[in-house]
Amino acid sequence: MALWKPDPSFYPSPRMAAEGPRENLAYVVVFNPDPANGRHDALCVLDTDPQSSAYGKIVGRAEVPNVGDELHHFGWNACSAALCPYAPHPHVERRYLLVPGLRSSRIYIFDTKPDPRSPKLIKTIEAAEIAARSGYSRPHTIHCGPDAIYVSALGAADGGGPGGVFLLDHDSFEVLGRWEVDRGPQFLGYDFWWHLGYDVAITSEWGTPKMVENGPDLDLLTQGKYGHQLHLWDLRRRRHLKAFDFGPEQQIVLELRPAHDPTKAYGFVCVTVSTKDLSSSIWMWYREDGDWKIRKVIEIPAEPADPALLPPAIKGFKAVPPLVTEIALSTDDRYLYAACFGTGDLRQYDVSDPFNPRFAGAIRLGGIVSHAPHPKAGALNGGTQMLEISRDGRRIYVTNSLYGPWDKAFYPEGVRGWITLVNVGAGGKLTLDPNFFVPFSGERPHQMRLEGGDSSSDSYCYP
Amino acid sequence: MNGVWPWIAVALLGAYHGVDPSMGWLFAVALGLQDRSRKRVFAALFPIAIGHLISIAAVVALIASAMGRGFVWLRPLGAIVLAGFGIFRLRRPLAHPRWVAMRVGFFDLALWSFLMATAHGAGLMLFPILMAIPAGAAPPMPHHHMPMPPPVGHLGPLTAALVIVMHTSAMLLVMGSIAIAVYEWIGLKILRSAWINLDTIWAVALIAAGLLSLVI
Numbered sequence: 001m002a003l004w005k006p007d008p009s010f011y012p013s014p015r016m017a018a019e020g021p022r023e024n025l026a027y028v029v030v031f032n033p034d035p036a037n038g039r040h041d042a043l044c045v046l047d048t049d050p051q052s053s054a055y056g057k058i059v060g061r062a063e064v065p066n067v068g069d070e071l072h073h074f075g076w077n078a079c080s081a082a083l084c085p086y087a088p089h090p091h092v093e094r095r096y097l098l099v100p101g102l103r104s105s106r107i108y109i110f111d112t113k114p115d116p117r118s119p120k121l122i123k124t125i126e127a128a129e130i131a132a133r134s135g136y137s138r139p140h141t142i143h144c145g146p147d148a149i150y151v152s153a154l155g156a157a158d159g160g161g162p163g164g165v166f167l168l169d170h171d172s173f174e175v176l177g178r179w180e181v182d183r184g185p186q187f188l189g190y191d192f193w194w195h196l197g198y199d200v201a202i203t204s205e206w207g208t209p210k211m212v213e214n215g216p217d218l219d220l221l222t223q224g225k226y227g228h229q230l231h232l233w234d235l236r237r238r239r240h241l242k243a244f245d246f247g248p249e250q251q252i253v254l255e256l257r258p259a260h261d262p263t264k265a266y267g268f269v270c271v272t273v274s275t276k277d278l279s280s281s282i283w284m285w286y287r288e289d290g291d292w293k294i295r296k297v298i299e300i301p302a303e304p305a306d307p308a309l310l311p312p313a314i315k316g317f318k319a320v321p322p323l324v325t326e327i328a329l330s331t332d333d334r335y336l337y338a339a340c341f342g343t344g345d346l347r348q349y350d351v352s353d354p355f356n357p358r359f360a361g362a363i364r365l366g367g368i369v370s371h372a373p374h375p376k377a378g379a380l381n382g383g384t385q386m387l388e389i390s391r392d393g394r395r396i397y398v399t400n401s402l403y404g405p406w407d408k409a410f411y412p413e414g415v416r417g418w419i420t421l422v423n424v425g426a427g428g429k430l431t432l433d434p435n436f437f438v439p440f441s442g443e444r445p446h447q448m449r450l451e452g453g454d455s456s457s458d459s460y461c462y463p
Numbered sequence: 464m465n466g467v468w469p470w471i472a473v474a475l476l477g478a479y480h481g482v483d484p485s486m487g488w489l490f491a492v493a494l495g496l497q498d499r500s501r502k503r504v505f506a507a508l509f510p511i512a513i514g515h516l517i518s519i520a521a522v523v524a525l526i527a528s529a530m531g532r533g534f535v536w537l538r539p540l541g542a543i544v545l546a547g548f549g550i551f552r553l554r555r556p557l558a559h560p561r562w563v564a565m566r567v568g569f570f571d572l573a574l575w576s577f578l579m580a581t582a583h584g585a586g587l588m589l590f591p592i593l594m595a596i597p598a599g600a601a602p603p604m605p606h607h608h609m610p611m612p613p614p615v616g617h618l619g620p621l622t623a624a625l626v627i628v629m630h631t632s633a634m635l636l637v638m639g640s641i642a643i644a645v646y647e648w649i650g651l652k653i654l655r656s657a658w659i660n661l662d663t664i665w666a667v668a669l670i671a672a673g674l675l676s677l678v679i
Binding site: 002003004005006008010011012013016083084085086087088089090091092145146147148170171196197198199235236262263461462463 | 484485489490492493496497499555556557558559560561562563564565566567575651652654655656658659660662663
């Protein structure tokens with residue numbers, strides 16, 4: 001159904017989005033790390049309204065019908081990009097959540113209306129359909145685009161490469177096919193986003209399904225075989241433009257965070273680990289004199305540690321790698337946050353001058369060695385991982401699991417899932433919310449999506 | 464129906480397309496904001512108007528040619544096409560052209576506008592009006608007396624050109640005024656409250672116009 005007026009959660013500009021009402025609900029996917037026990041993964045609804053008696057509690061749960069999907073990332077059918085001037089369709093609703101199973105390659109589509117606390121499964125796109133129509137499998141990132149829903153995929157149907165991007169019709173949710181017309185040298189895939197104001201897309205690299213589904217492969221890592229490149233694409237013509245190589249020692253290039261302001265031509269990407277010194281780094285891509293370039297802007301060193309406290313995979317290094325596996329950029333493009341799954345740090349950088357990020361603060365939650373506590377739960381395991389920043393930039397929701405087979409390598413004792421909240425003061429000061437703590441038993445939360453959009457769900461066509 | 468009314472209708476239809484954000488003014492504003500340039504807003508308006516004009520002209524030429532050949536089924540056929548297109552737009556309200564490009568030059572913009580106007584059925588709506596314009600007519604002048612029109616008239620090249628130019632001029636005038644007003648003073652927040660679903664109105668109007676063209 002078409003609306004009479006634009007969906008109120010569509011905002012022409014990131015500035016207007018930041019001024020919108022706060023989120024009263026959040027959606028979070030949870031997965032069962034031990035599918036043999038037959039428990040289903042689920043889309044859960046979290047009450048985030050401080051006035052509500054159920055604040056900070058799971059108030060809804062919709063299980064998927066299969067077992068072992070590994071729900072991971074997900075996204076909305078429509079967002080502020082529906083207001084883009086060249087293909088406007090502002091009267092659609094932000095209503096459906098598209099939830100891929102990273103292992104099963106199914107995409108579940110949930111309707112969050114009529115009852116936002118009780119999402120209903122209305123359609124399942126099977127792996128076979130995705131494979132037949134696009135050649136891809138292991139769908140990951142969902143972005144609501146101006147013309148279709150874009151989905152990145154880790155690999156081909158047989159578990160090898162290439163990874164890439166495919167399109168879904170944002171009315172019927174049919175798989176429209178592979179996005180790339182000319183992929184050039186690109187082979188590995190992971191994340192995908194764009195600069196709508198510059199008609200370019202960016203993709204990053206992790207590994208093919210075969211390279212990641214059995215846990216991190218130390219041989220591949222030391223040989224520099226995981227992803228170490230960033231790819232720039234012509235969004236209009238769907239052609240590869242340029243590959244940026246960070247060097248083979250820079251392994252696993254993950255989250256892409258372009259500036260929300262469509263007139264700004266820069267963004268950030270995290271590299272999980274350097275095989276030289278176990279550091280993580282954040283790189284910036286930017287446009288200068290009509291050409292796109294990259295540079296390293298942040299490096300986070302490994303922390304020396306007693307080998308007795310380290311899991312077998314990294315014992316020999318006598319250090320905890322920070323493992324930056326998630327970064328998030330506030331809607332006003334002012335603060336960049338880095339999640340260090342290894343040390344447990346949530347690190348905040350002021351990126352008002354994106355070329356010179358200024359470290360502004362940190363909060364530690366969990367971590368391989370430190371198990372930094374939460375006042376409500378005591379020592380935590382797992383570490384700061386997925387981040388979702390509210391549109392106004394005042395709240396950061398944090399979850400603590402990376403990816404089933406990889407959690408094991410760093411937290412062999414198993415990750416006990418949790419969600420917590422970090423508040424951002426008016427001056428940017430981080431404080432851990434002492435009362436907001438959602439524990440999970442036998443399942444792990446991953447990405448969150450906030451009601452009405454969040455800092456990583458929407459793209460804007462106007463500054 | 465004859466005299467001055469068809470001409471007013473042609474202009475009003477142009478004005479309506481000028482108001483519709485998806486027909487061009489919003490793109491002009493976006494380009495101005497992207498480049499922080501009022502000049503860019505102005506510069507975008509002309510290729511958008513030209514693309515719109517070409518789309519309209521194609522439909523008018525087709526209708527004029529059919530009228531010139533005395534095609535007797537023109538009226539019912541046109542009515543079916545109009546109403547059918549309106550029904551399609553109602554049944555697929557979310558269908559929209561797939562265009563992804565913000566870095567556009569003159570030719571791109573004209574092409575985009577042509578595609579948008581055509582997909583919208585902008586020219587189709589002129590059908591009942593063209594059927595109502597008297598043979599060889601021009602806008603009535605006070606000192607001029609028009610002969611009575613035949614049932615399916617003849618649309619001369621001058622009249623056809625006048626229809627196209629009048630429609631596009633009205634569109635350009637309204638589109639330009641809104642683009643500048645939004646860019647300079649109003650701001651894009653207006654989109655959130657004022658962007659009513661013109662597509663649904665348009666679809667209903669197409670069906671109504673189809674029926675109307677049978678009786679005019």
